[in-house]
Amino acid sequence: LDLKKDLPAPDSALADYFKTNKGKYQIPEKRLAKILVFEKDKIKATLTATDAELKKYYQDHLETYRVPENVTIRHILLKADPKNPAQLEAAKKKAEDLIKQIKAGADFVKVAQKNSEDEQTKTVGGILTNVIRKQTVPEFEKVAFSLAPNQLSDPVQTMYGIHIIQGVAHEQPHIQTLDELKNAITAVIVDGKTGKLLADTTDEAARALSRAPADIAAIADKYHCQVLSPAAFPRNENITGMGANDVFMQVVFGMEKGKVGEPVQVSTGYAIPVLLDVIPARPAEESEVKDQVKKDYVDDKSKEKAVAKAKDLVKALDEQKDKKDLKKAAKSGGLEAK
Numbered sequence: 391l392d393l394k395k396d397l398p399a400p401d402s403a404l405a406d407y408f409k410t411n412k413g414k415y416q417i418p419e420k421r422l423a424k425i426l427v428f429e430k431d432k433i434k435a436t437l438t439a440t441d442a443e444l445k446k447y448y449q450d451h452l453e454t455y456r457v458p459e460n461v462t463i464r465h466i467l468l469k470a471d472p473k474n475p476a477q478l479e480a481a482k483k484k485a486e487d488l489i490k491q492i493k494a495g496a497d498f499v500k501v502a503q504k505n506s507e508d509e510q511t512k513t514v515g516g517i518l519t520n521v522i523r524k525q526t527v528p529e530f531e532k533v534a535f536s537l538a539p540n541q542l543s544d545p546v547q548t549m550y551g552i553h554i555i556q557g558v559a560h561e562q563p564h565i566q567t568l569d570e571l572k573n574a575i576t577a578v579i580v581d582g583k584t585g586k587l588l589a590d591t592t593d594e595a596a597r598a599l600s601r602a603p604a605d606i607a608a609i610a611d612k613y614h615c616q617v618l619s620p621a622a623f624p625r626n627e628n629i630t631g632m633g634a635n636d637v638f639m640q641v642v643f644g645m646e647k648g649k650v651g652e653p654v655q656v657s658t659g660y661a662i663p664v665l666l667d668v669i670p671a672r673p674a675e676e677s678e679v680k681d682q683v684k685k686d687y688v689d690d691k692s693k694e695k696a697v698a699k700a701k702d703l704v705k706a707l708d709e710q711k712d713k714k715d716l717k718k719a720a721k722s723g724g725l726e727a728k
Contacts, residue, residue: 393692393695393696393699394688394689394692397688397691397692397695399684399687399688399691403687404676404680404683404684404687405676407683407686407687407690408676408679408683411683411686412673413673415673415674415679415682415683416671416672416673416674417671417672417673417674417678418624418625418626418671419624419625419643419668419669419670419671420622420623420624420669421622421623421642421643421645421665421667421668421669422621422622422665422666422667422668422669423620423642423663423664423665423666424606424617424618424619424663424664424666425617425618425619425620425629425632425661425662425663425664426595426599426606426609426610426615426616426617426661426662426663426664427615427616427617427618427631427632427656427658427659427660427661428588428591428592428595428613428615428659428660428661429615429616429658429659430584430588430658430659431658431659432614433584433587433588433591433614433659434580434581434584437580437583437584437587438576438580439575439576439579439580439583443579444568444572444575444576444579445568447575447578447579448568448571448575452565455565455566455571456563456564456565457561457563457564457565457566458522458523458563459522459523459535459560459561459562459563460520460521460522460560460561461521461534461535461537461557461558461559461560461561462517462518462519462520462521462558462559462561463517463518463521463534463537463555463556463557463558464498464499464502464515464516464517464518464555464556464558465502465506465508465511465516465518465530465534465553465554465555465556466485466488466498466501466502466505466506466508466516466553466554467506467507467508467550467551467552467553468481468484468485468505468506468507468551468552468553468554469481469507469550469551470551470552471551472547472549472551477551478547478551478552481545481551481552482545482547482552484505484552485545485552485553485554486545488501488505488554489542489544489545489554492542492554492556493542498515498516498542498556499515499516500515502515502516503515503516507551516556517558521534523535527548527549527550529546529547529548530546530548530553530555533546533553533555534555534557535560537555537556537557537560538557538560539557539558539559539560540556540557540558541556541557542554542555542556543555543556588659588660589660591613591615592653592660592662593653594613595609595612595613595615595662596650596652596653596662598612599650599662599664600650603648603650603664606664616631618630618631618632618661622667622669625639625643626639631658632656632657632658632661635654635656635657635661637654637655638654638656638661638663641654641663642663642665645663645665646665647665647666647667647668648665648666649664649665650662650663650664650665651663651664651665699723699725702723703719703720703723703725706719706722706723707719
C-alpha cells in the first residue's frame, strides 16, 4: 500500500509545516567565481606524432612488441576424475560421439555451449585466445600447438577430464612491425605531448591570472581556453562543464575573496578559479525550499498514516479470538499480507 500516493498537501498546511520546522531549512554557504577551463581534448586535437618520433619510440620499446608463439583454439571439457576409470570411459565415449557430430557438420560453438563443462568458456563456444607455451597443462598444450586451423583433435585426457580441441589460429614468435603499431604509438606520443602542453599552458595562464585577475577574458583568448561563469554554488553542487570534483571544491571553499586559485585537474582538463564573492549561509525562505518542504511534509504524514494503520491492524488481530488470521485482519484495513 502506497501511503504517499494522492496524499493531500495544501499550501496552508505546507506553510504551517515550514513555520514549525523552519530551523532545519538552511541555504548553505555559496561561492561566486569565474573559472578558467583548459580542455584536454581540444589541445589533443591540435597535436600529432612525426615519423621520426614514431620510429624513435618504436626502437626504444622494441622488446615490448615481441609476440611469443601462441595459439587460439576452441575446446570442450567433459569433466572426469583420472582416478575413476568408469568416469573417464564415459567421458571418452561422449567425446567420441561429439567429435562424430562435429565432423558430420555440427557447429563446434553450439556443441560446446550445450555440452562443455568449462564454465568460463562454454558460453563463448569454448574459445581460448592467445594461449602461450606453459600456460596450460602439458597434455593439452601438446595437442593445441599441433593443430592446424579448423583441425579437430581426438579425445585428450588431462587432470581435468577429457577435452576436444579445435585449432583456430597459430601465430609464430615475431616482433610487431611499426606499421601494425602506428596508431597505438601515435596515441601514446600524443597523450604525452598533451599532458606536457596542458601543464605548461595552465601554469603560464595561472601566473598571468595572478598578476591580473580582471583580465581573465583576455587571458582565456591568449591561451585558447574557456571562461565559465556559473551562478553562485554550494560545496556539494556540480558545475556544468566540469562535473563533480571534490578537490576543486576544497580549493574554492578555502580561498579568500578576490584571490586566484591554483590549477586543479578536473575530468575535462584543468581549471583555475577566481573567487569573486563569498555568500554566507542563511535561513531559507519558504519559496526557496518549497519542493523539499512538500516532500518532508508528505513523508511525515505518510509515517503517521503508517503508524495508524499498524495500530488498527494490531487491534483487528486482538479482536480475533482463537486463531490469528493475518490475511483477514490486513484485508479489513485495506492492506495485503505477504
